[in-house]
Amino acid sequence: MMTEQINVQLAATQREKPDQTNLGFGRIFTDHMFMMDYTEGKGWHDPRIVPYQPITLAPSAMIFHYGQTVFEGMKAYLTEDKRVFLFRPEKNMERLNRSNNRLCIPQIDGEFAIEALKKLIEVDQEWIPTAEGTSLYIRPFIIATEPFLGVAPAKNYTFMIIMSPVGLYYKEGIAPVKILVENDFARTVKGGTGEAKTAGNYASSLKAQEIASEKEYSQVLWLDGVEKKYIEEVGSMNVFFKIDGEVVTPALNGSILHGVTRDSVIQLLKHWNIPVSERRLSMEEVAEAHRDGKLEEAFGTGTAAVISPIGEFFWEEEKMVLNNGKTGELSKKLYDTITGIQYGTIEDPFNWVIEVPIASSK
Amino acid sequence: MMTEQINVQLAATQREKPDQTNLGFGRIFTDHMFMMDYTEGKGWHDPRIVPYQPITLAPSAMIFHYGQTVFEGMKAYLTEDKRVFLFRPEKNMERLNRSNNRLCIPQIDGEFAIEALKKLIEVDQEWIPTAEGTSLYIRPFIIATEPFLGVAPAKNYTFMIIMSPVGLYYKEGIAPVKILVENDFARTVKGGTGEAKTAGNYASSLKAQEIASEKEYSQVLWLDGVEKKYIEEVGSMNVFFKIDGEVVTPALNGSILHGVTRDSVIQLLKHWNIPVSERRLSMEEVAEAHRDGKLEEAFGTGTAAVISPIGEFFWEEEKMVLNNGKTGELSKKLYDTITGIQYGTIEDPFNWVIEVPIASSK
Structure with missing residues (x-):
């Protein structure tokens, strides 16, 4: 497993948490995000948790022209007894690497990415919504960042994880x-x-x-x-x-x-x-x-x-x-x-859920 | 035609021009670029020429997740008598709008975009390479910028034109x-x-x-x-x-x-x-x-x-x-x-080339 230390830079201030009765989907983001970069010849490097902020790219960055990018969708759930669960995150990382293979993007270390995600969730633990049916949506994604207009796999990438507190995907709940x-x-x-x-x-x-x-x-x-x-x-x-x-x-x-x-x-x-x-x-x-x-x-x-x-x-x-x-x-x-x-309310016979260790909240 | 004035903000300094014998393709960019934004309900607005610079987007900008983007490829040519030609630019704008339609991106005013391009070329006229077989490659593109993780057409876009002095696409020239x-x-x-x-x-x-x-x-x-x-x-x-x-x-x-x-x-x-x-x-x-x-x-x-x-x-x-x-x-x-x-060395029986009016160079 990748052993590089994850650098953590905390946000100076925490933004106000949203109204949990009207979260919608994918419009509100937590205070922090995870990033790491890939450089040809060097591999993935500089894993870091930083304040959620805009990213800056050359207009010629390959993501804008040739779509070399992959993503995942996952969720973190808060249980009644205040534990935080992930659901089969290793499957998402497996799939991310399968997607990487098809898109000629270098493989990531899935285990390391899950550790990074756990750390990010711990930092932003107060963003996991508690209202029924809500969860913290997790969006890992990789983009080609090399500034080059040639049609070829890029030599530089950024892997990011951003997180969004969400309500039910369909406002009407489970309805046909x-x-x-x-x-x-x-x-x-x-x-x-x-x-x-x-x-x-x-x-x-x-x-x-x-x-x-x-x-x-x-x-x-x-x-x-x-x-x-x-x-x-x-x-x-x-x-x-x-x-x-x-x-x-x-x-x-x-x-x-x-x-x-x-x-x-x-x-x-x-x-x-x-x-x-x-x-x-x-x-x-x-x-x-x-x-x-x-x-x-x-x-x-x-x-x-x-x-x-x-x-x-x-x-x-x-x-x-x-x-x-x-x-x-x-x-x-x-x-x-x-x-x-x-949400941990019924037995998990398949060991699907993984608990995120959370140091006591501030 | 869109009548909004194109705001021009010139770069404080001009970067050094590259060695024309080794331009490659799509790695070097001129001093300026064109941008305009689209906002739902308002249409395309704020057309502007600004110094070539990185662009800043939310990590949740839809371009990074759902690939709602289109582009074009064109070239500007310097003739022996120092005139600047574009080759059938209206065809590229037609195609850009055809692409927009398929990708659910709002139509642009093609005539206006060509006017904007001409102005951009005039500003960066000294970047058009003069060595044989070289030209100024032009890359218009549109990206979905709305910060939203839902799968739907975006409500915000940016249209940009960036330009790159290029040599022959294949280093070996016209060779099988x-x-x-x-x-x-x-x-x-x-x-x-x-x-x-x-x-x-x-x-x-x-x-x-x-x-x-x-x-x-x-x-x-x-x-x-x-x-x-x-x-x-x-x-x-x-x-x-x-x-x-x-x-x-x-x-x-x-x-x-x-x-x-x-x-x-x-x-x-x-x-x-x-x-x-x-x-x-x-x-x-x-x-x-x-x-x-x-x-x-x-x-x-x-x-x-x-x-x-x-x-x-x-x-x-x-x-x-x-x-x-x-x-x-x-x-x-x-x-x-x-x-x-x-390059204007032989007759153009089809009126394919359009001359870019260039005020005398500084």
Whole structure:
């Protein structure tokens, strides 16, 4: 493991904490952030916690031109007895390095990054919100900083972790969303960057999302880029369908994100002896199951929303209402179990949560 | 047209001009840059020329996370009689707005942007290199600056123009390059962002490029993302093939960049009565033409390299050497004609060049 000391420079003053009843998502940031730099030939260096502040880059910094960047999304949770939990952070660091590999960004030391994150959380511990359903959203990301307009992997990068106290991702809480199945636009394709958590995939998705919003659908369901038949993801989440008692989710095929919540849902279902299968799944199969009355539930999974039940699909003029537009039993049980484990209110049979050691608060 | 006055703040000192025999590409920048901001509800505002300097953004600025950004590449040329030419700048602004549309970025006033560019060039006129084959590379780009971690189009943007005196894109000048036909990775796909000049397309291309470089190929030829059969682009250029007397280039199908040089080549060929066709073209057809001795030439086209002759393709264990690895006659003629028009040494029958009015230099 990287052994360099993390330099800590505390903010001179602490900013006022926000109103916890109206946190929103990703607009408010804590007093500090973590940074470290990469220089070709030297590796990652100068890990430091500094006051949250603007960053300064050359206008020619490669991030602005060629999008060489990756990110992660994680959360820290405050338990009733004031302990701080992280949920499977090693999975996020594994995925960050998988994304790095695809984007030609140097690997980071995941263990070291988790230690740095723990230290950052300790410094900003008072920013973890306490109201029900709130948490501290954590955004690690890496950007190419070399000032150069050539199309090539950069020689300099900065890795950062910023943190934002957040409410529920969907203001309405766990409530079914309406999904438009996308036939025109593609998010990614086999051989593309779909498996990586990188900016371009999200930029690419905005147009379809905008059109869906105009039609009053809250998210888009992405079909594969080759045949436009097979289900990939929904919005920026993985997706599950309960069909005739079996839970099905698209197999990881190279263009689907390796969701941490996705993996947790699969493990939980197996633990509960509910049949679950990762395989290729066509939209036609889902529509047919709906027509036959066998599409029992559908839901998206992701760190931000945890479980997002789906109340309706719209696909090629066919409107499919699920479960009378209500949250399904399984969706609810998964949401309650995962958030229960995350907040320490129910047993964690998988050792998913990791406690962040917190020295007594000032 | 936008009528707001462009505020000009001159640099206190002028930096030393670089050695013109070793300019490289995109590492040295002029003394000034152009900026203007967009605010939702207010539109584009505060156009200004300021000293070239680092830019400061919140770590949560959307550009760092979701890649909402577009760019252009253009050049300014100094003629023998000290006039300054731009080459079809209106085409770049048209394309910038096409890219904006795909990326959900507000449209800019292209005419105004060209006026701003002319003013910027006038301010930095002494930076236009004079040595043969050199030019002033111009990089307009737009980045999403809103500090927000939600996946949605931003409410704030900055448009910038930076300029870099450059030598030839390929150090070796107009000399044939070796191209690896890519079978595993995809740059983009139908319904994706391939037609837009946006960061994610370039980020996505790095991995294949890295593997090609290890095999000593200088660029990758991209096949379509769906069937992996049809030719799209080569590296970050459009591509042309001369087969049995006819010049063929892939038709604009939604995932291919609308290259300005591509369009200029097509117009020139028509002007010369050389048969040219924009159509779907498979790699198999190219390989077959090569086997039959009918693949006479191939070349890439782009602003940076202008015409980049191709000396060799490698595709599925088949090595195809073109024209004994030498620059073809047509490639050379196109290069000489386009650069001749750009530098004002030969007639411009298409009115492609626009003169930048330059008040006498200090």
